[in-house]
Amino acid sequence: MTSGGDAPGMNAAIRAVVRAGIYNNMEVFGIKRGYMGMIEGDIIPMTSQSVSGIIQRGGTILQTARCKEFHEYEGRKTAYEQLVKFGIQALIAIGGDGTFTGASIMSKEFDMPIIGLPGTIDNDLFGTDYTIGYDTAVNTVVEAVDKIRDTASSHGRIFFVEVMGREAGFVALRSGIASGAEAILVPEVKGQYEKLRQYMINRAEKRKSSIIIVAEGEEEGGAAVIAERIKSEFPQFSIRTTILGHIQRGGSPSAFDRVTASRMGAAAIDALLDDQKSIMIGLANNEIVHVPLNKSIKLHKDVNRDLLKLAEIIR
Numbered sequence: 591m592t593s594g595g596d597a598p599g600m601n602a603a604i605r606a607v608v609r610a611g612i613y614n615n616m617e618v619f620g621i622k623r624g625y626m627g628m629i630e631g632d633i634i635p636m637t638s639q640s641v642s643g644i645i646q647r648g649g650t651i652l653q654t655a656r657c658k659e660f661h662e663y664e665g666r667k668t669a670y671e672q673l674v675k676f677g678i679q680a681l682i683a684i685g686g687d688g689t690f691t692g693a694s695i696m697s698k699e700f701d702m703p704i705i706g707l708p709g710t711i712d713n714d715l716f717g718t719d720y721t722i723g724y725d726t727a728v729n730t731v732v733e734a735v736d737k738i739r740d741t742a743s744s745h746g747r748i749f750f751v752e753v754m755g756r757e758a759g760f761v762a763l764r765s766g767i768a769s770g771a772e773a774i775l776v777p778e779v780k781g782q783y784e785k786l787r788q789y790m791i792n793r794a795e796k797r798k799s800s801i802i803i804v805a806e807g808e809e810e811g812g813a814a815v816i817a818e819r820i821k822s823e824f825p826q827f828s829i830r831t832t833i834l835g836h837i838q839r840g841g842s843p844s845a846f847d848r849v850t851a852s853r854m855g856a857a858a859i860d861a862l863l864d865d866q867k868s869i870m871i872g873l874a875n876n877e878i879v880h881v882p883l884n885k886s887i888k889l890h891k892d893v894n895r896d897l898l899k900l901a902e903i904i905r
């Protein structure tokens with residue numbers, strides 16, 4: 591099952607789960623539209639053939655949905671009964687912390703082993719260095735910023751580029767470093783506006799162009815708000831704002847995401863064979879690790895402060 595926001599590489603994970611499951615003589619089903627499809631019994635048998643030609647496709651062939659009913663016990667009970675009806679003995683859920691919260695509650699209420707695979711472009715799950723989709727999203731941002739940079743430098747403009755990340759600055763930080771951004775504003779750090787102002791006073795006059803990467807959840811309210819403030823304080827600069835939006839979620843997954851998703855998908859099957867319950871599969875120092883679902887939900891993963899510092903040093 592895929593659930594929550596879609597992320598590139600989810601299909602590669604589905605493919606790996608199905609094929610590794612069949613390799614180990616399991617019968618595999620696909621649950622459509624997340625918990626919604628689980629409640630409605632929208633469940634289909636998966637074969638090796640049904641996942642061919644999908645490793646390079648973004649989105650999720652199983653589709654995804656947000657499901658209010660799963661927040662209620664009655665909804666989860668109906669969902670569980672559907673799984674039993676189909677003879678399903680374990681669940682592999684690909685999604686973010688909301689998906690894992692629902693899964694964790696369900697595994698406590700009913701006797702159902704659940705393995706989570708981290709699938710979100712935000713990379714904000716504790717216990718894993720990478721989530722499925724993050725690398726592709728970062729590459730999409732870098733490609734876009736490279737193009738924006740051409741205009742910025744030709745016209746001597748300052749561009750504020752807003753990237754996804756309501757609560758986490760992972761996409762902003764990594765793409766900012768990779769695209770040589772002059773400043774990176776993330777939700778995890780407070781009081782960044784003043785720093786940006788100082789940067790404008792000290793540096794921007796001497797520069798022909800600047801790229802400022804802003805995560806959407808940054809404390810001032812995003813790129814448009816910050817750009818307006820800077821514009822009013824520095825009317826001498828030519829300032830533009832670009833909001834990258836949903837292009838960051840789609841597209842063909844990077845090789846890194848495909849390989850990570852394939853490893854994690856197969857590791858989920860191994861974990862089930864090993865009688866594991868209620869864990870998330872993660873990647874730490876390029877090794878597969880098992881993280882208790884509870885931990886992956888409750889503990890906070892911080893952005894890498896060394897990288898933030900590095901971004902300031904080398905800008």
Ligand code: ATP
Nearest residue numbers: 594595625656657660661685686687688689692710
């Ligand atoms: P993303 O990081 O992309 O937003 P996510 O998995 O966090 O992914 P959510 O929309 O938060 O996405 O959660 C997906 C689904 O999980 C919800 O629509 C809901 O059905 C279920 N869910 C989330 N939180 C809970 C909860 N506290 N109790 C039960 N179910 C939940």
